[in-house]
Amino acid sequence: MTDPHPLIQLFATHARALVLYARQWLDASAAEDVVQDVFVRLLERGTRDPSVAFLFRSVRNATIDVTRAASSRKRREGVAAGNAGAWFERRDDDRIDADAACGALRSLPASQREAVVLRIWGGLGFEQIAETLGCAVSTAFAHYRDGLAGIQARMEQTCRTRRK
């Protein structure tokens, strides 16, 4: 039996994180379409083993193209806040509440949210994050750190609200 195409293996490994990344701007089905289109394009071009950072960058560019085609930049920024549907699976062994984390992520500014998603679920280093976001490495790190602080603040606020 022959080995599966490297892109199929890459998809199996990174599809969830890539769709999560695209979902910051798009709804679930549109995000899946974007990720699928990226992989199909890579397949048609004969690209066999792209880097993970390249995949995230491609998804980002494709997402921006889709949102530009659909509406203005204002709408693109607004979609994340109103983006319905679960971003994470709910599991018993989760160390953090999935819905609360999703809410906290959605409340972040786009650049911080991107940095957190790329770092935690994409597994990218700060140099790769900086390359993807088109900023300096220190800026990428600052986005990530501020994003984590924002999530923490939001979750503490949620806990306090629940206790009340």
Place this chain on the structure above:
Amino acid sequence: MSNETEMNPNDEELSEALSSLRPAATSIDFASIALDRMQRCATRQVRTWRIAAALLLGGLVASVTLQVGRTAAPQPIATTSASDDVPPAPGPDSLLTLRSLVLEHGVQAIPDRPGPGAIRAIRPGDVPRVASPGGV
């Protein structure tokens, strides 16, 4: 990376907790999509090669046909038959006929009158006429 070491313990703990969350599953069956695309691509390649092979074959056949047409230009065909081997019969004034006549019947058998195109032999009577001065 040095920047990563700047994270405080709270951030580290939060990032570990967040990383325990698993992004929602996708409904994309990329394996079948990829298989379908690759099959389509392979079919397209096979079709291209078939067309190329057909064109090459057509060109080859055409060139061979043209070449055969050139080399097979009409040429006289030499035919031989058994009758061609028999030499033609000698004429009545031919040397062979005269020879056989002389052998069979002697010198008398030589015909008196030479043929219309024969060269007349010089006779004794012709000599003075030729040798006389002023004779024509």
